[in-house]
Amino acid sequence: MERIDISAGFSIHDYRTKLKLLHDDGDTRTLENRAELGCPSCGRAFTRLFVTENATASFDAPPERPFCLARTEAKLLLLAH
Ligand SMILES: [Zn+2]
Incomplete structure (x- = not known):
């Protein structure tokens, strides 16, 4: 299973084919895992x-x-299982 790597920060663009954007208000985003990341x-x-x-x-x-x-240095991530 590919695991999200945050050792050099996190960019949604690195996983854009695997994450579906559900909500984006400019400051926060909610994404759905569509690829068993x-x-x-x-x-x-x-x-x-x-x-x-x-x-x-x-x-x-x-x-x-x-x-x-x-x-990461720039971002806070919450992952719900
Ligand atoms: Zn976890």
Whole structure:
């Protein structure tokens, strides 16, 4: 399984054929994993990826499933399994 590599940062463009953009408000994006990509934290396939360059992020409700966090110098990633 290909795993998202964040050792040199994270760019959606590197995985654009494997991630489907569900939501984009300019500061945050939510993407669906359409290719069994592996999570950069645990290696397991995830279902949704939330990514932001903002310093903070708030959620009205937690994902109803296990989730992992990963960060690069510029971005914060939340991966829901
Ligand atoms: Zn994970």
